[in-house]
Amino acid sequence: MPQVSIKDIARMLNISVATVSRALHNRYDVKPETKLKVLELAERLNYRPSSHAIGLLKKRTHTIGLVVPEIDNQFFSEIINGLENVAYQQGYNVMIFQSQNIYEREVKIIDQLIGARVDGIAISIGSSTLDFKHLNMLKDLDIPLAMFDRANDQVYGHKIINDNFEGGYKAGEFLIKSGRKRIAHIAGPSTLKLTRLRMQGFKAALRDAQMELRPEYLVHTTFRMEDSHQTALDLLSLPEPPDAIFAVSDYVALGVLKAARELHLHVPNDLALIGFTNLAVGPLLEPPLTTISQQSYEMGEETARILLENIESSDKDFKLQTRIFKPELVIRNSV
Amino acid sequence: MPQVSIKDIARMLNISVATVSRALHNRYDVKPETKLKVLELAERLNYRPSSHAIGLLKKRTHTIGLVVPEIDNQFFSEIINGLENVAYQQGYNVMIFQSQNIYEREVKIIDQLIGARVDGIAISIGSSTLDFKHLNMLKDLDIPLAMFDRANDQVYGHKIINDNFEGGYKAGEFLIKSGRKRIAHIAGPSTLKLTRLRMQGFKAALRDAQMELRPEYLVHTTFRMEDSHQTALDLLSLPEPPDAIFAVSDYVALGVLKAARELHLHVPNDLALIGFTNLAVGPLLEPPLTTISQQSYEMGEETARILLENIESSDKDFKLQTRIFKPELVIRNSV
DNA sequence: AAAATGTATGTAAACGTTTACGGAACTTTT
DNA sequence: AAAAGTTCCGTAAACGTTTACATACATTTT
Numbered sequence: 001m002p003q004v005s006i007k008d009i010a011r012m013l014n015i016s017v018a019t020v021s022r023a024l025h026n027r028y029d030v031k032p033e034t035k036l037k038v039l040e041l042a043e044r045l046n047y048r049p050s051s052h053a054i055g056l057l058k059k060r061t062h063t064i065g066l067v068v069p070e071i072d073n074q075f076f077s078e079i080i081n082g083l084e085n086v087a088y089q090q091g092y093n094v095m096i097f098q099s100q101n102i103y104e105r106e107v108k109i110i111d112q113l114i115g116a117r118v119d120g121i122a123i124s125i126g127s128s129t130l131d132f133k134h135l136n137m138l139k140d141l142d143i144p145l146a147m148f149d150r151a152n153d154q155v156y157g158h159k160i161i162n163d164n165f166e167g168g169y170k171a172g173e174f175l176i177k178s179g180r181k182r183i184a185h186i187a188g189p190s191t192l193k194l195t196r197l198r199m200q201g202f203k204a205a206l207r208d209a210q211m212e213l214r215p216e217y218l219v220h221t222t223f224r225m226e227d228s229h230q231t232a233l234d235l236l237s238l239p240e241p242p243d244a245i246f247a248v249s250d251y252v253a254l255g256v257l258k259a260a261r262e263l264h265l266h267v268p269n270d271l272a273l274i275g276f277t278n279l280a281v282g283p284l285l286e287p288p289l290t291t292i293s294q295q296s297y298e299m300g301e302e303t304a305r306i307l308l309e310n311i312e313s314s315d316k317d318f319k320l321q322t323r324i325f326k327p328e329l330v331i332r333n334s335v
Numbered sequence: 336m337p338q339v340s341i342k343d344i345a346r347m348l349n350i351s352v353a354t355v356s357r358a359l360h361n362r363y364d365v366k367p368e369t370k371l372k373v374l375e376l377a378e379r380l381n382y383r384p385s386s387h388a389i390g391l392l393k394k395r396t397h398t399i400g401l402v403v404p405e406i407d408n409q410f411f412s413e414i415i416n417g418l419e420n421v422a423y424q425q426g427y428n429v430m431i432f433q434s435q436n437i438y439e440r441e442v443k444i445i446d447q448l449i450g451a452r453v454d455g456i457a458i459s460i461g462s463s464t465l466d467f468k469h470l471n472m473l474k475d476l477d478i479p480l481a482m483f484d485r486a487n488d489q490v491y492g493h494k495i496i497n498d499n500f501e502g503g504y505k506a507g508e509f510l511i512k513s514g515r516k517r518i519a520h521i522a523g524p525s526t527l528k529l530t531r532l533r534m535q536g537f538k539a540a541l542r543d544a545q546m547e548l549r550p551e552y553l554v555h556t557t558f559r560m561e562d563s564h565q566t567a568l569d570l571l572s573l574p575e576p577p578d579a580i581f582a583v584s585d586y587v588a589l590g591v592l593k594a595a596r597e598l599h600l601h602v603p604n605d606l607a608l609i610g611f612t613n614l615a616v617g618p619l620l621e622p623p624l625t626t627i628s629q630q631s632y633e634m635g636e637e638t639a640r641i642l643l644e645n646i647e648s649s650d651k652d653f654k655l656q657t658r659i660f661k662p663e664l665v666i667r668n669s670v
Numbered sequence: 671a672a673a674a675t676g677t678a679t680g681t682a683a684a685c686g687t688t689t690a691c692g693g694a695a696c697t698t699t700t
Numbered sequence: 701a702a703a704a705g706t707t708c709c710g711t712a713a714a715c716g717t718t719t720a721c722a723t724a725c726a727t728t729t730t
Contacts, residue, residue: 025718056387
């Protein structure tokens with residue numbers, strides 16, 4: 001006997017669906033005897049209310065949609081945890097989707113979330129997304145939107161981001177202070193604002209120290225380790241290789257570390273390395289990775305808080321919020 | 336102007352909802368002119384069909400529910416990727432949930448998935464789950480179930496698992512062959528069958544080599560690094576500490592590595608270490624981690640394949656499948 | 671005895687969508 | 701000119717649930 005509905009129960013007990021519904025909700029105006037019969041049968045048949053029926057009837061689904069570029073990335077999975085915990089505490093469910101940084105997938109996911117009538121959406125925009133129609137239409141549909149980590153100024157939504165300029169500056173500054181002269185930067189996809197800001201901060205640090213950035217010391221890669229590994233190999237095989245690298249993220253730094261090992265370069269003696277993110281594996285690497293920390297879990301919590309505040313607010317013109325987290329230097333042994 | 340329905344469009348164009356529906360589906364029996372008007376208006380108003388309405392009407396949702404203990408674990412996130420890819424290719428959506436190894440959460444998630452009328456469920460059972468009613472009732476409800484990595488014999492469902500006994504045996508065997516004498520095992524939660532099997536395989540290897548396992552060399556921990564770190568500290572502080580450790584998973588091995596470093600023990604000279612999983616960071620550790628590999632991505636793919644085959648089959652008594660992956664020894668430098 | 675109150679239940683509409691069935695208004699065939 | 705076919709569209713039911721409203725009966729109050 002598959003999925004049972006309230007109608008089935010009503011028929012079996014020869015009562016109306018309304019009474020069954022009332023019994024299941026433990027309303028005061030139903031005879032204890034009837035209540036018991038309904039509850040027992042529902043239990044026996046493993047009755048579970050259809051969320052589709054309820055979602056159709058009520059205007060609210062108590063569900064928020066979450067879109068991340070990729071799930072097998074500790075930074076994002078920690079954000080997911082922070083966000084989920086806050087959401088659950090307030091009685092909301094979270095639907096998780098990954099865009100894989102593919103624009104078409106991102107658009108499709110948003111369409112689906114609208115179709116599922118979620119109460120709000122949290123997203124970290126994919127690196128190949130250059131058109132933001134799919135996100136900006138959420139405003140017309142009255143669906144609150146929060147962007148975390150990867151936000152875009154052209155999009156109407158809350159922003160929960162890092163001070164990437166400052167992070168980049170701190171990374172550059174620390175490498176300079178440690179006496180390195182040939183400092184390179186492996187940047188992320190140039191479409192992302194956070195990439196540009198970290199780069200700008202880094203450049204500013206060099207400028208303030210009256211140092212020059214050689215053009216061949218500035219290269220771009222994706223956040224995937226395989227790509228950054230190849231990029232690092234190329235960079236370290238230059239006629240005059242750098243003696244320090246600021247990697248746009250820890251995952252990229254892992255690729256650099258792998259490349260350095262293959263080229264028999266000692267870190268930090270031959271090459272200083274600094275990452276960005278502060279992954280949990282950082283301290284376990286050899287050498288333990290110096291990095292700029294991002295508070296991923298807290299960013300997830302804050303994203304949920306802002307989004308839920310917007311959802312629960314009756315104010316149709318809820319003011320857009322921007323929350324900027326301060327990145328911090330985590331000194332270990334790779335510099 | 337918020338969420339628009341087919342009714343709204345019909346009203347605005349002074350036609351019936353049926354015609355609007357037909358136009359949106361590009362049916363042959365609607366005048367091209369009408370079709371155009373509907374499509375234009377739908378586009379302009381950002382119309383997206385309500386998945387609740389459709390889910391209610393049709394019997395199938397083309398959605399499968401996925402339950403993992405935790406998402407911030409590379410092993411599981413790779414499984415998710417494998418599963419999602421196969422599912423998407425066949426036109427199915429995946430709803431991801433984490434139980435955090437908390438029994439109550441797991442039960443709640445299953446209830447929700449039933450309520451959402453998913454077409455099938457894939458789960459890796461949480462370590463605190465001892466009662467399986469919530470899973471076995473899926474059979475009565477005709478909802479196909481597939482268990483991956485962490486399965487249980489008391490549950491009616493497909494199984495996609497590792498040959499954990501063999502994996503444990505291989506780990507033990509390799510440590511013995513490398514000449515170690517005081518071999519310890521840090522096992523996982525004893526509630527999990529995979530824990531017991533890896534342990535039994537390990538013990539069998541010792542037995543076959545006529546070696547004894549000292550009671551104090553067998554300890555349990557969770558898969559969280561913080562726990563395994565403390566466990567390893569205790570183990571390595573014994574009057575006569577082991578000279579080799581087989582860790583039930585790479586995450587646990589990371590904790591051991593951290594402890595060894597703190598106690599100034601050199602791996603592999605003072606302590607040989609072998610893990611289980613084959614995480615991507617393994618080769619980047621110092622020393623690169625020797626481990627038993629699990630084909631996580633492929634397990635995800637296989638889970639999706641079996642589950643979807645069951646879903647698409649009209650056979651009410653679809654036969655239960657068991658797929659056992661063979662673990663392989665990955666030799667690096669930690670032994 | 672009539673009126674008022676309380677208790678337990680049923681009726682029906684609504685949410686958004688699809689689709690079987692029917693039919694009106696044409697056009698083509700005989 | 702009647703018959704048959706084509707084109708286009710509307711009506712209404714169904715999916716599962718909640719809830720305002722109505723109602724029937726029983727009990728209490730006047």
